[in-house]
Amino acid sequence: MNSFVVKSVYIYLFFLFSNHILCQELALKDESFEAFYDKFYSDTNFQLERIVFPLPGYNSDHIMELLSDSCNNNDTLDYFWMKNDWIFINTVCRQDTLLIRTINKPSDSIFIEKIYTPNSGFIIERKFTQKSKGWFLTYYLYHGF
Secondary structure (H helix, E strand, O other), rough: OOOHHHHHHHHHHHHHHHHHHHHHHHHHHOOHHHHHHHHHOOOOOHHHOOOOOEEEEEEEEHHHHHHHHOOOOOOOOOOOEOOOOOOOOOOOOOOOOOOOEEEEEEOOOEEEEEEEEOOOOOEEEEEEEEOOOOEEEEEEEEEEE
16 A cells, blocks of 8 residues: 555544544533533442542541541541542432532532531532533532531
C-alpha cells in the first residue's frame, strides 16, 4: 500500500477519534444537574464513577466510635468516605412526609442537597460540584443522632 494512502487513513482516524472525544466532553459539560441527579440515584456504577474518592465529609457514627475509644487520642474528627466501603445511596421518596429534602444552588457549579427530620438531629448533606467531566458528589455529611 502506498504511504500516501496509509497516512491519509491515519489522519482520517485521528480526526474521527478526536471528534468523538470532543463530542463526549461537550455532552458532559452540557449535562443538566437534573439528568445527572436522576441517574446518580438509580445507577450504582454511575454513582461510583461520579464520586470523588476519598470523599471528604462527616460521619457521626465515626465520632461515636472515637468517643467510645477513650485511649485513641490520635484520631481527628475529619472523615473520608472510601470507595471500598461505599454503600449505594438513594434519595428520599418525594411522598415521604417524615423527611424534608431541599436542594440549594449557591453557584452555577454547585448544588447542595439536605435531607433531614426536623427537631431530631438527623441530617444528610450532599454537595455536588460540576467539573469538566460532569457533575460529581464532592462532600457527604451524615449526622444520625
